[in-house]
Amino acid sequence: MSDPTRLSALELGRLVRAREISAEEACRAHLARAHEVEASLHAFLDLPDARLLEEARAIDARIAAGEELSPLAGVPVAIKDNLVTKDQPTTAGSRILAGWRPPYDATAVARLRRAGALPFGKSNCDEFAMGSSTEHSAFGQTRNPWDPQRVPGGSSGGSAAAVASRAATLALGSDTGGSVRQPAALCGIVGMKPTYGRVSRFGLIAFASSLDHVSPFARSVGDIAELLAVIAGPDPLDSTCSQEPVPDFSRLGAEARRFRFGVVDGALGEGVAPDVRREVESAIAALERAGGERVEVALPHAEAAVATYYVVATAEASSNLARYDGVRFGHRATDPVSVQDMMMRTRAEGFGAEVKRRILLGTYVLSAGYHDAYYRRANRVRSLITGDFDAAFASCDVVVTPTTPTTAFRLGEKTSDPLAMYLSDVFTVPANLAGLPGISLPCGLGDDAMPVGIQLVGRRFGERDLLDIATRLEHEIGFGTKHAPPR
Amino acid sequence: MAVSEEEVRGLARLACLDLSDAEVASMTGHLTRLLGYVELLQRIDVAGAPETTHVGDAGLLLREDVARPGYPRAAMTAGAPAAEAGLFEVPRVIASRGAEATPGASDHDDDELAP
Numbered sequence: 001m002s003d004p005t006r007l008s009a010l011e012l013g014r015l016v017r018a019r020e021i022s023a024e025e026a027c028r029a030h031l032a033r034a035h036e037v038e039a040s041l042h043a044f045l046d047l048p049d050a051r052l053l054e055e056a057r058a059i060d061a062r063i064a065a066g067e068e069l070s071p072l073a074g075v076p077v078a079i080k081d082n083l084v085t086k087d088q089p090t091t092a093g094s095r096i097l098a099g100w101r102p103p104y105d106a107t108a109v110a111r112l113r114r115a116g117a118l119p120f121g122k123s124n125c126d127e128f129a130m131g132s133s134t135e136h137s138a139f140g141q142t143r144n145p146w147d148p149q150r151v152p153g154g155s156s157g158g159s160a161a162a163v164a165s166r167a168a169t170l171a172l173g174s175d176t177g178g179s180v181r182q183p184a185a186l187c188g189i190v191g192m193k194p195t196y197g198r199v200s201r202f203g204l205i206a207f208a209s210s211l212d213h214v215s216p217f218a219r220s221v222g223d224i225a226e227l228l229a230v231i232a233g234p235d236p237l238d239s240t241c242s243q244e245p246v247p248d249f250s251r252l253g254a255e256a257r258r259f260r261f262g263v264v265d266g267a268l269g270e271g272v273a274p275d276v277r278r279e280v281e282s283a284i285a286a287l288e289r290a291g292g293e294r295v296e297v298a299l300p301h302a303e304a305a306v307a308t309y310y311v312v313a314t315a316e317a318s319s320n321l322a323r324y325d326g327v328r329f330g331h332r333a334t335d336p337v338s339v340q341d342m343m344m345r346t347r348a349e350g351f352g353a354e355v356k357r358r359i360l361l362g363t364y365v366l367s368a369g370y371h372d373a374y375y376r377r378a379n380r381v382r383s384l385i386t387g388d389f390d391a392a393f394a395s396c397d398v399v400v401t402p403t404t405p406t407t408a409f410r411l412g413e414k415t416s417d418p419l420a421m422y423l424s425d426v427f428t429v430p431a432n433l434a435g436l437p438g439i440s441l442p443c444g445l446g447d448d449a450m451p452v453g454i455q456l457v458g459r460r461f462g463e464r465d466l467l468d469i470a471t472r473l474e475h476e477i478g479f480g481t482k483h484a485p486p487r
Numbered sequence: 488m489a490v491s492e493e494e495v496r497g498l499a500r501l502a503c504l505d506l507s508d509a510e511v512a513s514m515t516g517h518l519t520r521l522l523g524y525v526e527l528l529q530r531i532d533v534a535g536a537p538e539t540t541h542v543g544d545a546g547l548l549l550r551e552d553v554a555r556p557g558y559p560r561a562a563m564t565a566g567a568p569a570a571e572a573g574l575f576e577v578p579r580v581i582a583s584r585g586a587e588a589t590p591g592a593s594d595h596d597d598d599e600l601a602p
Contacts, residue, residue: 103562196542210542236550240541243548307525318502325503327575332568336578340503348505356504357517360495363502364518365525374525379538381531386539418517419524435542460543 004029005166009075009223012169013117016074017063023074027056027118030076034121034167037487041143041152043161045081046089047121052076059116069116071226076120077112078168080159082129082205083214085109085119092205093127093137093155096350097330106203107238108172108214108231115230120168124158127352128321129174129207131155132182132424135415136354143411144187145485146450150408153183156217160187163217164485170227171217176207177309178403178428180215181440185403185453188442188483190224190474191217193428195461196435197242199228200235208316209240211309211432219480221441221470225249228463247464253471261287261456261469262297262396267427273406279444279452280402283477286443287400290472297392297399301384302430306422308385309429311365311378317355318362324350357418386434393459398469401427403440403453431457439470442479451483490518 004012004026015021031049038044059074079085082092084102091097109119126136134142134157142157144150145165152161156173160183163171173180175193184191192215199214206212214231218224229249235241263284268277288294326332326346333349336342351359365374392399404424414421431438437460440453456473458466474480495515499506506514541547560573569576 100566103558103565210539239548239550241548242543301531304528304531307528310521311525311528322503326568327577328563329566330568339577339580342578343503344505347503351504353510353513356506356510357514357521359502359504360498360514361518361521363498364490364494364522367498367501374528376538377528377531377533379540380533380536381528382539383536384531384533387536419520422521433539 005033005169007169008220009169009218010071010226013071013073013075016059017069019063023056023059023118024053026074027052027076030120030168033165034162037145037165037167040148041145041161041165042140043078043123043142043158043165043167044121045091045093045124045139045158048088052118052120056118059118062116070230072112072170072230073116074118075170076118076168077227078121078123078159078162078171079109079119080125080156080171080173081122082125082174083109083172084203084205085122088122090122090205091139092129093125093139094350094352094355095138095331096324096346100330104203106214107200107235109203111231117230123156123162123171125173126155126157127355128205128317129155129176129179130317130354130358132178132421133409133414134158134183135411136352138352141411144408144450145487146188147408150410150450151186153186153404153408155179157183159217160184160189160191163187163219164189170223172231173215173217174204174207175213175215175432176211176313177432178425180217181403181428181438181453181455182425184217184440185442186408186451188451188479188485189217189219190221190439190441191215192224192228192439193431193437194228194232194463195242195437197240197244198232198246198437198461198463200238200241202235202237206320208313209320210316211313213432221439221467221474222252224439225252225467242461244461249464249467252468253475257291259292259398259469260295260396261292262295262392262399264302264399264401265296265298267401271405271426272402273446275446276402276404276406276452279446280454283443283454283473284400286476287473290476292469295396297396299385299388299392299399299430301381301388304381305385305430305433306426308378308381308433309425310361310422311374312382312433314358314362315366315375316362318359318366321355321359354418382433385430389430389434389436389457397458397465399457401455403427403455407446407448407450407452427455436460437463437466439466441470441474441477442483443477444479445483490515490522
């Protein structure tokens with residue numbers, strides 16, 4: 001029997017449904033691999049072997065009883081720890097939620113269970129998804145499977161490291177400013193942020209509600225399309241979740257077609273490392289071979305995207321994180337003398353430095369006297385950025401940039417300089433501000449033998465088209481057939 | 488845009504965060520640098536640009552107004568640090584005069600930075 005950790009999700013699911021391999025065997029193989037790499041990577045915050053094996057056996061029982069499960073039957077899917085899981089520890093990487101067990105599942109997790117997939121442990125992340133390296137987790141940093149001296153990216157670094165190291169076949173993360181696409185790029189896998197409203201946010205612990213997206217990771221475009229198909233679609237529990245029907249994501253790349261891709265003016269210029277530029281240019285040539293016609297597009301307001309993002313996101317975060325007050329869940333400071341004292345000390349003890357920094361910045365930009373100059377102005381610039389994309393899509397089907405300006409940086413390299421960390425999101429935040437779907441594909445290795453990602457951004461609810469073009473590019477590049485993490 | 492330590496203490500009160508002196512000093516430096524960067528928004532011509540109030544075209548969606556069962560009360564209070572008789576338990580909310588002059592505790596100064 002082939003090693004289940006080396007199979008694609010679609011292949012593993014096929015074998016499980018055909019009862020050629022049991023979900024339990026698949027689970028055991030992934031548990032063994034996860035424990036093997038955990039000491040060097042620390043991808044997981046919770047990985048309960050007995051419970052997962054029991055859940056895997058329940059999947060086998062459903063198949064034995066004749067239930068038609070989805071193509072992801074028995075496939076282990078690591079769950080970022082800011083997605084709530086019923087009765088299972090959920091911390092969002094924060095001490096303030098240590099010990100909390102949510103009373104319900106996030107919609108995306110519930111849909112995985114219904115589909116017969118196996119939610120596989122809780123993966124590490126920056127605290128409340130605030131970070132680009134997973135170094136801001138309260139429970140230890142995750143390391144990059146390609147080089148443990150480097151970051152896996154973030155904030156969904158545990159999910160990315162788990163999939164890249166074959167500890168899980170698939171993973172869910174959340175992408176607020178690039179938190180899935182950026183770690184996917186840095187770990188050499190595929191990460192996709194769907195259109196805002198495509199996937200329910202119910203049960204995603206809120207960081208910035210207008211920017212947060214539940215988002216999938218996989219090692220191939222075909223696998224990520226299937227994972228998206230399972231979690232997408234209307235949900236009465238999230239008023240921002242769209243009624244837009246979910247298209248059929250099968251037969252990607254099957255029909256001969258031409259398409260246009262727009263290369264963003266300046267996106268391969270100053271600020272992009274020469275090796276990243278080289279690999280992305282090579283991927284652009286592959287897009288042309290795959291049937292694409294190159295056009296040049298401009299996103300004139302994208303230079304303001306990071307500034308816009310850090311005003312809007314921190315404003316929303318300062319409001320969303322007001323709920324952590326020591327009353328309803330998680331940590332409470334000991335022996336409070338009053339409610340005010342309890343809240344002040346609970347939050348001081350429970351939140352890490354990056355979360356405090358963003359709460360303070362968000363409080364500042366929303367405070368009287370500064371609200372118009374920062375928050376309201378940023379929301380006007382946000383509309384301009386959305387308008388830039390609308391104009392670009394008049395001449396192309398997808399917009400192309402590097403996913404990140406550099407390959408994975410070294411542990412500790414940017415922790416003392418928040419702004420340097422924030423600027424690593426320069427290519428990913430515009431799609432969050434505009435609510436557009438974006439995908440990062442591994443396209444080559446940099447001078448340091450670390451993966452480089454190329455990002456394609458598509459039209460609103462244009463995931464089918466985006467995945468179709470990504471499939472053609474993936475086929476042309478063949479990254480997965482040439483490269484893998486060293487161990 | 489330089490931020491003073493006093494302003495940071497005011498923000499911390501508004502945000503209900505008890506910061507140490509070392510944290511105040513470090514946050515003051517970081518906030519000054521971050522707000523300095525964010526200043527570039529002031530150079531963008533936003534004339535005629537509407538504020539984004541929701542993402543996408545759909546606007547706010549409403550579901551059918553149908554009563555549905557909620558989560559069991561016991562399950563929702565089970566994760567609380569202190570609960571009793573189906574209620575969240577908290578310390579005394581109204582302090583006796585003089586005993587609890589916690590800064591920022593007033594109901595009416597929430598929108599103002601400390602002078």
